[in-house]
Amino acid sequence: MWVSPLVMAYDYQLLIKHVFEYGKLYAPKQEIVYRDIHRYTYTDLYKRVHRLANALEELGVKKGTRVGVLEWDSHRYLECYFAIPMMGAVLHTVNVRLSPEDIAYTINHAEDEVILVYKDFVPLIESLKSKLPGVKKYVVLTDDNMPETSLTDLEYEKMLKDAKGEYEFPEFSENTMATLSYTTGTTGRPKGVWFTHRKLVLHTLIGALCLTGMRGLGRLKEDKEVYMPMTPMFHVHAWCMPYMAWLLGFKHVYPGRYDPRMLVKLIVTEGVTYTSCVPTILQMIVDNLPPGFKFNRLKMVIGGSRLTEGLAFKAIERGIYPVSCYGMTETAPAITGAFIKPHLLDMSEEELVRNVTVKAGIPWPLCYVRVVKEDMTDVKPDGKEAGEVVARTPWATDGYLNDEEKTKELWAGGWLHTGDIAVMDEEGYITIVDRLKDVIKSGGEWISSLTLENLLSLNPKVREAA
Incomplete structure (x- = not known):
């Protein structure tokens, strides 16, 4: 094995803190907005993340401690995204x-010791508290006054206000667990899916490349892009x-x-230029727009x-x-995107929608994606022969x-x-046609429910197909 003679060279681990440091360095005065309630800068968040780390350390949080968060999409959640890992x-x-039963199960299975809970979920956690023997501390998050609760007297904003300012985030292996979430299925208990710092940093870097560099109808290329999630922050890091x-x-x-009127209001008043969501949310937005209203190219x-x-x-x-884009909880989540290959750029907008935009797409950089038959051989790239995505x-x-069994x-x-x-x-674009567990076989052929849904959606008398 070749060993570099530069034994004095510095090589650091891929940790989330390096993403954190760069954002503040690059855009210290950039804004972060929460509903129509709160507005502050990257620098303000940076300081609060340090305070949050100090406050959590006072509660006994250390390396390896599991901290559960129950919250809607907020600036506080973003602070947790950084401080905790x-x-x-x-x-x-x-x-x-x-x-409620599965929430209790996931908290216990994760071995959470500290729970940060938004006021909307305080009654739920109060009802489950006796079933959560491993939880040692609770902290309440609220937009206004502290609710009456038997859980705790710890309130997030006061906790940060009372905490010390500077925190030295440690160095450790990039293969350290950073986040944990749970998949949902039709049968059985939720399964815990975890990601290391290295995995999240790589996904972030390649995702940023795909958003800004890959050709597509949703490519981000404006000087003043404004992001708003319409994907829950509890779901695969939004x-x-x-x-x-x-x-x-x-x-x-x-x-x-999420409230349709608030979403539309924020998009308009804050100049949101890009977001992410599932098709049902997109349908909800389209259905709730005033007649004749049109966004200014919202990606x-x-x-x-x-x-x-x-x-x-x-x-x-x-x-x-x-x-x-396509992926799953287990892939952090994205592995493909409907990017337009350079030689397809001359297609009309309608052709691009039909041939690229609605498809799961081609692999992201550093991803290898195949569609295989039961014997793990590749299907023909003819848009007809179906197989499982691996x-x-x-x-x-x-x-x-x-x-271990489910992992295998x-x-x-x-x-x-x-x-x-x-x-x-033939261009390598993947189209999802069904779930393996749901697919119907007739005469040796797969019948796709999603294909039927797509055909129905083109009927002007059909509002939504599912």
Whole structure:
């Protein structure tokens, strides 16, 4: 093995704190907005993250401690995205849409010791407290007054105000666990999916490249891009978009609990230029726009389920330019995007929508994605022969927390099995046609429910197909 003679050279680990430091260096005066309630700068957030780390340390948080957060999309959540993993602790983004029983299960399975809980969820956690023996401390997050609660007298803003200012975030291995979230399925308990610092930094770097460098209807190329998530921050780091937006120095707008009127208001008043969401949220936005209203080219990354042609065309009519990406919780999440290959740029907008935009796309850089038959051989790239999507990427999870059997199934044959059925066209673009567990076989052929949905969406009498 070759060993570099430059033994004195400095080589640091890929830690989230380096993303954090660069965003503040690059855009110290950039704005972060929370609803119509709060507005501050990158520098302000930077200082508060240091205070949050000191405050959590006072509560006993150290390297390896699991910290659960129950919150809507907010500036506070962004502070947690940085402070908790940068301490060497683990950020557990609790899925507040799970049943109470499953929320208790995930908190216990994750071994959370500290819970940060927004006031909306205080009654829920109060009802579960007796079932959470491992939780030692609770902190309440609120936009106004501290609610009456038997949980704790610790309130987030006061805790930060009382904390020391400077915190020295430590160096440690880039393979240290940074975040933990739980998948949901139709059967069984949620499975814990975890990511290291290295995985999140790589996903952030490549994601920033894809957002700004890859050709597509949703490409970010304006000098004043403004990001607002419409993907829950408890779901796979809001697709890592907050980290990407911070690294790129974009203005952030956080909408709190989703409300169609508030979302549209913030998009207009704060000049939001790009967001990310699932097709149902896009449908909700389109349905709630005033007659004749049109956005000024709002870019929207679409994932979670397939974007239909009908919805894509309706969105473009309203000034919304969607671009599909594909992935899953286990891939952090993105592994493909509907990027336009250079030799396809002369297509009309309608041709691009039909042939590129609504497809899952081609692999992101550093990703290897295949569509395979049951014997793990590749399907024909003819847009007809279907198979399962399998992938390899440096930011995919190593496995499920404390579940060796499910981990082996996930990584069977050295490829991550997505459980999604797809076809690949001659250009290499992938189209998801169904879930492996849902697909119907008739006469040896797969019948795709998603293909039927897409056809229905093109009927002007059909508002939504699902």
